[in-house]
Structure formats: structure tokens, C-alpha cells
Amino acid sequence: MIQSFEELKNIIGGQSIAYDMERIGAAYELAQRAHEGQKRMSGEPYISHPLNVAEILVQLGMDTDSICAALLHDVVEDTDYTLGDIRKRFGAEVAGLVDGVTKLGKIPFSSREEQQAENVRKMLLAMAKDVRVIIVKLADRLHNMRTLGVKPEQKRRDTSLETMEVYAPIAHRLGITAIKEELEDLSLRFLDPIGYSEIEHMLDLKRDERLAFLKKIEDKIRLRLQEEHQSIQIYGRVKSIYGIYRKVYMQGRSFEEIYDIYAVRVIVETVNECYNILGIIHDMFRPLPNRFKDYISTPKQNLYQSLHTTVLDKEGIPFEVQIRTFDMHYTAEYGIAAHWKYKEGIQGHDKLEERLSWIRQLLENQKESEDAREIISTIKTDLAPEEVFVFTPKGDVISLPSGATVIDFAYAIHSAVGNRMVGAKVDGRIVSLDTVVHTGNIVEILTTNVPGHGPSRDWLSIVRTAEARNKIRTWFKKERKEENTQEGRAELEREFRRNGINLPDEQMKEFLLAIAQRQHFHSIEEFCAAIGYGGISLSRIMPRVKEDYTKNYRQSDDQKLESLMAMKPKKERKATSGVIVEELEGCLVKYARCCNPLPGDDIVGFITRGYGVSIHKADCQNVINAMADQSQSERWVRARWANTVREKFKTTIDIYANDRESLLADISIAIANMHLQVHSLNAKELKDRHSSIQITFETTDIAQLNLVLSSLRQIEGVVSVTRSVQ
Structure with missing residues (x-):
């Protein structure tokens, strides 16, 4: 990491891009004055942070305005300088970048999650106008993650979880592989230090032997190809620690079953050469069946293109070969930043607009939900690295996140197809509507022209993509207004009865109107309708509702x-x-x-x-x-x-969590580690892709119970853990 502006200037001087050093120097001088006397938690001068953020952006090949914004990105948030000062000195573009990166620090929020969601939404809105905002923010987060070790443990875990759930998926969708993989590895180091160390240890074992094997393969391929392909690059790469961790701990594979820990990359000039070399590789080594992926003809959603094939050498050792052109390689390594770094990489305004269309789609999908926190859920699912490629009967390819259903597929084609859907065929066979699609499936959607036909409310708990969920909500909002109000009011009454909330009619109206206005509705009817069509998740707001009821209506x-x-x-x-x-x-x-x-x-x-x-x-x-x-x-x-109580007592807790694979197992393991005797455990899936879990166990006192609650809240996906109210 760099410590001075001189070091940054030397790095800039080694780049092929022409930078305006006068403006960059002025930005540094202003930042240095603004942060004078400020220290980071590590004890370093604060200016070291913007310097290192700028250095990351220089390595990505970003432009002068981005470097200036990196140097100034904390000035408005942490010093007396205003956005107007930045605009006056450096122009509207630099000011816009700084504003997009600045957090909403002065606005009160009811929870840390809501604060996080609103910050992300602000960032995405700015990003829709200028994608450089998120690239500066990614560089900022990367340096913060590199220096996270000095923070308190809980802060390290919170920041790492946010990085893993929000920033790494965005870096993936932008195609900036180097930043995405480093963010994941650094987050894993704090979220599961034992697992991280075990993977590191596995990689260290026989490392020299493996690297020698990889070098031998590189030389062998180079010798075979260099006569026919003059402009060619061949080099080996090691899979990221988090990439290995996912396969070992999340998919249950042994280390020996991971065939792409080490891979050889072959980079050539043309697409034709890619396919020719693929044939040569399969002639030199024995290909493994079902281990070939053609991302050139079917690019990933982040426009990643490459041929992947896993082969065996004569000794029976498997390894992966990745074949791509130089343009594909720039896009794979630098993603959207290749637009600035390599003029031959991503060309033209239209191409850039195409790559950023998902940002506007993500913001559009979130409009129908009144809960800002859903944008975080959308990023975690729709931008997740795993994706499947599914075909229409006409051969068109639809890309969906892993776990998507035939309903998601229907809405990905068109909202009218989803709304008129009555069934589906996968590979020619009729399937249920909750069927999960997989890469290579040919899916045909069966529709009806019966007037008034539309989706079912149950679909909201089946679909995985925010796009499908948004289109279903939109249909109910427009077509079933009265039904929404009735459904929402009934759900509200059920929740109130379950939580012991009971008031005379006049007080109940007053109470409901206050809740509705806090959720930005003008009337109780609008509020109930939003509950009915799914725009408001009642289970999320009930803790605050119960708190208000206890505070304002139980006084006597x-x-x-x-x-x-x-x-x-x-x-x-x-x-x-x-x-x-x-x-x-x-x-x-x-x-x-x-x-x-x-x-x-x-x-x-x-x-x-x-x-x-x-x-x-x-x-x-x-x-x-x-x-x-x-x-x-x-x-x-x-x-x-009494002063001493030797008995043990039964107590019941309620857990509300995002529904995910292995959630119940993680909770059970945590309880077992605390040596609690469990009397009952009940779990059920809710409509909004969440789970409700109720556990009754023995405990000694309120202090132990609070420790249990605190431990369970740390589990990935857990939204709230509360003591049960009968």
C-alpha cells in the first residue's frame, strides 16, 4: 500500500493513459488540507486511505475525474467542505461522483438494515447516471477491507457480510473479476477465519509440486501452438480461496474433486482461433465428459466470454483450460472498467448502455416494494454469481439466477406471458409451476386467453427473481385493488390478534393511520392494499408496531x-x-x-x-x-x-430469517454448540421467501437467554430473534 502522493504519481507515470496531473495534484492538496490531523483507526494519517483508493483506480485504468473523486470522496462526509466547494473547484462530474459515494449519514433510520438499504439505493441511483460512482465505491470498499483487521470484531463481521452480500455481487455483474475475488476472499477471512485458514492450508500442501505440474502443462501447450499462433499468451492461474470454499463447504466436495483449482489460460487474437485451439487441446489431452462450457456463444450476464474445458494429462491429473481472445480477456479482468482502460475493449456509448441496463432494471423492480431493504435481497439473488441458461422452443437463450423457476422464466420473456401462464413444459414434459430450471432446459410456457386470468398470490413465495416478483405485484396492484385491501386488512387483523394488540375502534384507527403514515401512505386503505399485493412485508414491521403499541396504549x-x-x-x-x-x-x-x-x-x-x-x-x-x-x-x-436459583426453565424464541439452504442446520449446530436441551422446534416457509422458526429449550436465566439470542442473530440470513409472546 502506498503512503505518499509521490508514490501515486510514479504509478500514474507508468500507465499508458494520459492523465491531467494538474487537476489530480489540486485534488490531493485539497484532500490533504481537509483531512489534516485526522487519523485512521490503525494510527495512519487519514490521507493514506484516499491515496490508496486512487491507486486502485489507476491500476483499473480509470480516468482523471475518477482519480480526483477518489482523492476527495470522504471530504464532504468527514470535513467542513461542501459539495458546492467540490463542484466549483473540480466541476459537476467530479462533484457527482463524490456525492454518489457519500453515505446518507444525517438521515435517521429505524434500523441499521434500513440505513444500509437506503445507502445502496442512493448509490445505485447515482450509478445509473454515471457508472464510475460504483467503481470508485468498489475501490473504497476494497481498501477498507484490506485494512479491516484493526476494527472491533463485530464491525469486521458486519462490514464483511455487507461486502459479501452487496459489493462482491455488483463487482461480479460489472465483470471486475480481480476486485470481486479479492472482496470475497477478504470477507471470508473475517466471516469464517477457520474455514479460510483450512483452504489456505490445503493450497499450501504440495503447492510447489502442483505449480511445477502447471508449468509443465503450459510449456507443452506453448510448444504445440506457437508455430501456428504467433500472437498468443499462455499462463496458469489459481482459483480464489472463496471459490474453493464454496465448493468444499457449501457444495460438500472434497478438495480432490475440484478440477479447476489450477487452470491454464490461452489467449489468442480471434474467435476462430479459440475453437481451433479447443480441438488441439482435446487432441493433446483426454477431455472429461460434461465438463465443457461455451461462454463465447452464450456469454454470462456480465458479458464474460471464454471456452472452459477440463481435461486429463497422461498421469490422470485433471486440470482446466480456458481459451479466449484478448478482447474477452480485458473484459473478464477489468469488466466495465475496460471501457476506459482499453479503447479496443468495450467500444461505443450504446455498448456501455447495454452493459448498464441491469441497474435500471434493478431499480425498476424495486419500485413496487415499499421496503427499501428488498433492494439488498435483490442484489443477493439476481446478481449472484451462479446463473443458468435456459432455452425457449425457438432457441432463444434466457439467463436466470440459479434456483429460478418456470414462473421466473415466463416473466423474463414478457410480463404478459407470465400473467397469462397456466402451465409449463420442460424438455417436452408437463411440470409443476414451482419446478426449478437448469442450464440446457428447453422451456415452453402454456398460456390462456381467458379474460381476467392472472397470477396467483402463492407465486410470490415461489419466484426467485425480483423482476418476476415485481411484475406479479404490479398485476395485483392494478387489477385487484379492492381484493388487495381486503386481503391486507385480514392479514393485519390476524397479526394483531397473534400479538395481543386490541384497541377500541377510534384508537385502532388512530393507531393504524400512524403506522400507515410512517410507511409513507396517506390512508389506512392504501396501507392495507400494499400489504395485500405484497409491497409491505408485515412480519418485518411488526416489531416496531408492537413497540409503539406497548409505549402508547398500555400506559394505564x-x-x-x-x-x-x-x-x-x-x-x-x-x-x-x-x-x-x-x-x-x-x-x-x-x-x-x-x-x-x-x-x-x-x-x-x-x-x-x-x-x-x-x-x-x-x-x-x-x-x-x-x-x-x-x-x-x-x-x-x-x-x-431468590439469590440462587438452581432450576432450569423452558423458554421459547421466534426466529425470522431469509429462507436459504442449510439455514435450519446452521441454527441447530449453533444451539448444539451452546449445549442447550431442546424440547421442540417448528419451522415453516413464509410467503415472502422467508422462514419462521420457533424453538423451545431449557435455560437458566435471562442472561443466558440473551446470550443465545445474540449468538443466533449472527447466523447468515437471520433477520430477527425474539423471545416468544404467547
Whole structure:
């Protein structure tokens, strides 16, 4: 990493691009003045960060404005300089780049996830106008990841998870392979340090032996090809640590089953040469069946093109050969940045617009959802590296993310095809609508012309792509307004009953209108309609709704409870159980199942007829409701936990998480590692591609429960973990 502007100038001087050094120098001087006296957490002067971000962009071949923006990207956010100052000194383009990278730091949000989502949406909106915004942001994130080791552990994990879920997929879609792979490797190092170290160790074992083998293969291929192909480059490459990690830990393969850990790249001038050399390679070595991929005739969504084939040498050792042209290689390595680095790489404004159309599509798909956080979910699914190539009966290729269904395929063709869909055929056979498509499938969509026919609400839980989900919501929003309102109101009532929210009609209207306005709706009807067509995920906003209800509408009940807890204390006797009850020595104590109190909770006792004293949490809904009955007031008694409680208590928690493969296994492993005795576990899939999991287990007190909740919240995909309310 560089530490001075002189080092940056030397690197710039070694590039083939003509830079405006006067402007870059002025940007550095302003940044140095602005950050004077500021230090990074590592103790380095803050200016070292923008210098290194600029260096990354120089290596990518970005232009003068991008380098200036890199040097100035934190000035507006962290110093007294304004965007107007930047615009006046360096022009509108540099100011626009700086503004696009600057976070929304001064706007209040209800959660860290919402803050993250709004920052990403702002960045994508700026990116739709000027793609250099995201390239500067990727360079910024890359240097932050390289220096993340000095941050606290939780900050390292949060930043790494965001990098893995948001920035690495964007780098992949932009085709900037070098940044994408380094971001993934650095994130993995903090998210699973043990797994990272194991892969590193596996690569170190016999490394010299493998590299010698690879060099022998390179020389052998070069000797065979150099006479016929003068302009040719051949070199070996090692698969990224995260790429190996995915196959070993996520796909369950052994290290020996990964055939592309080491690969030989052959780079030539023309497409014809690629296919000719493919034939020569298959003549020199024995090709493995079903291990050939033609990404030249069928490019990936990020326009990656290459021929991949896995072959065996005479000793039976498998390895991969990748064959591509120089233009394809520039695109594979530098992606969208090749537009600036290599003029012969990505030519023309139209070609650039084509490569960026997915940004506008992603923003368009997110419009129908009122939840900004869905944009993060969309990036994780639609921009994921895995994709499948599916064919229409006419031979057109449709690219979809791995796991997409025939419904996703229908909507990828056209919204009208999806809306009129009644069935599907895969490779000539009728299949169910939740059938997942795979590369090479020929899919035919069966449609109807019956007026009024449309999608089912159940499809929202089946589809994988944001495009399909958005088009289904749009249909319901336009065609079923009244039905949406009724469906949303019914769902709202069910959730309120489940959470014990009950108010008189006038107060309920006031309460609902406040919720609707907070979600940016003008009326309760609009709010209910959005729930009905799926624009609002009720399960996501319920924690805040319950908090508002408790704060604003339980006040009188709480006062009753406080008066009970403040009653004149009477003589306490020795506890025969884990609870001390006033003046009732030796009484039978049982713990209420409605709230499952734990040591550490505020508690209150109720004298039952024939069953001793029932112990409740002080904020138990049944306690709150019972306070209204004055005839029972004498039966409520003060209680508290004894100093030592040797019992174990049953408690139930609710987990709300993004639905994914191995989610339940990860949760089970985490609970097993904490040595908890589990009594029951129930899981169900929700409509919005989420899962609801309820677990009942034994714990000693509220402190242990909080530790369990905190541990489970760290699991990938878990949105919330709460103590269950009966």
C-alpha cells in the first residue's frame, strides 16, 4: 500500500493513459488540507486511505475525474467542505461522483438494515447516471477491507457480510473479476477465519509440486501452438480461496474433486482461433465428459466470454483450460472498467448502455416494494454469481439466477406471458409451476386467453427473481385493488390478534393511520392494499408496531402494574423454590406457561385456587388484562427471585430469517454448540421467501437467554430473534 502522493504519481507515470496531473495534484492538496490531523483507526494519517483508493483506480485504468473523486470522496462526509466547494473547484462530474459515494449519514433510520438499504439505493441511483460512482465505491470498499483487521470484531463481521452480500455481487455483474475475488476472499477471512485458514492450508500442501505440474502443462501447450499462433499468451492461474470454499463447504466436495483449482489460460487474437485451439487441446489431452462450457456463444450476464474445458494429462491429473481472445480477456479482468482502460475493449456509448441496463432494471423492480431493504435481497439473488441458461422452443437463450423457476422464466420473456401462464413444459414434459430450471432446459410456457386470468398470490413465495416478483405485484396492484385491501386488512387483523394488540375502534384507527403514515401512505386503505399485493412485508414491521403499541396504549395498564409492584412490602420468608413470595412460606409455586418467566425478569404472583401461586412476568399480557378486574386484586402478590436459583426453565424464541439452504442446520449446530436441551422446534416457509422458526429449550436465566439470542442473530440470513409472546 502506498503512503505518499509521490508514490501515486510514479504509478500514474507508468500507465499508458494520459492523465491531467494538474487537476489530480489540486485534488490531493485539497484532500490533504481537509483531512489534516485526522487519523485512521490503525494510527495512519487519514490521507493514506484516499491515496490508496486512487491507486486502485489507476491500476483499473480509470480516468482523471475518477482519480480526483477518489482523492476527495470522504471530504464532504468527514470535513467542513461542501459539495458546492467540490463542484466549483473540480466541476459537476467530479462533484457527482463524490456525492454518489457519500453515505446518507444525517438521515435517521429505524434500523441499521434500513440505513444500509437506503445507502445502496442512493448509490445505485447515482450509478445509473454515471457508472464510475460504483467503481470508485468498489475501490473504497476494497481498501477498507484490506485494512479491516484493526476494527472491533463485530464491525469486521458486519462490514464483511455487507461486502459479501452487496459489493462482491455488483463487482461480479460489472465483470471486475480481480476486485470481486479479492472482496470475497477478504470477507471470508473475517466471516469464517477457520474455514479460510483450512483452504489456505490445503493450497499450501504440495503447492510447489502442483505449480511445477502447471508449468509443465503450459510449456507443452506453448510448444504445440506457437508455430501456428504467433500472437498468443499462455499462463496458469489459481482459483480464489472463496471459490474453493464454496465448493468444499457449501457444495460438500472434497478438495480432490475440484478440477479447476489450477487452470491454464490461452489467449489468442480471434474467435476462430479459440475453437481451433479447443480441438488441439482435446487432441493433446483426454477431455472429461460434461465438463465443457461455451461462454463465447452464450456469454454470462456480465458479458464474460471464454471456452472452459477440463481435461486429463497422461498421469490422470485433471486440470482446466480456458481459451479466449484478448478482447474477452480485458473484459473478464477489468469488466466495465475496460471501457476506459482499453479503447479496443468495450467500444461505443450504446455498448456501455447495454452493459448498464441491469441497474435500471434493478431499480425498476424495486419500485413496487415499499421496503427499501428488498433492494439488498435483490442484489443477493439476481446478481449472484451462479446463473443458468435456459432455452425457449425457438432457441432463444434466457439467463436466470440459479434456483429460478418456470414462473421466473415466463416473466423474463414478457410480463404478459407470465400473467397469462397456466402451465409449463420442460424438455417436452408437463411440470409443476414451482419446478426449478437448469442450464440446457428447453422451456415452453402454456398460456390462456381467458379474460381476467392472472397470477396467483402463492407465486410470490415461489419466484426467485425480483423482476418476476415485481411484475406479479404490479398485476395485483392494478387489477385487484379492492381484493388487495381486503386481503391486507385480514392479514393485519390476524397479526394483531397473534400479538395481543386490541384497541377500541377510534384508537385502532388512530393507531393504524400512524403506522400507515410512517410507511409513507396517506390512508389506512392504501396501507392495507400494499400489504395485500405484497409491497409491505408485515412480519418485518411488526416489531416496531408492537413497540409503539406497548409505549402508547398500555400506559394505564402499566400504571396499575406499577402500583401493584409498589405495594407495601410484607415480611418475607425463606424461599423453598427459586422464588420468594410475600408471607407465603412453603407455598407451591408454578411458572405460568403464557410467559415462561426466567430469573432476571420482573415477576408477580397470582394466588390460584388449589394450585398455589402462579408466577408471571410483570409485563405478561395476561397480567395486564387481569389488572382491569378489581375483584381479583387481593389475589395478586409481590414476588421476586431468590439469590440462587438452581432450576432450569423452558423458554421459547421466534426466529425470522431469509429462507436459504442449510439455514435450519446452521441454527441447530449453533444451539448444539451452546449445549442447550431442546424440547421442540417448528419451522415453516413464509410467503415472502422467508422462514419462521420457533424453538423451545431449557435455560437458566435471562442472561443466558440473551446470550443465545445474540449468538443466533449472527447466523447468515437471520433477520430477527425474539423471545416468544404467547
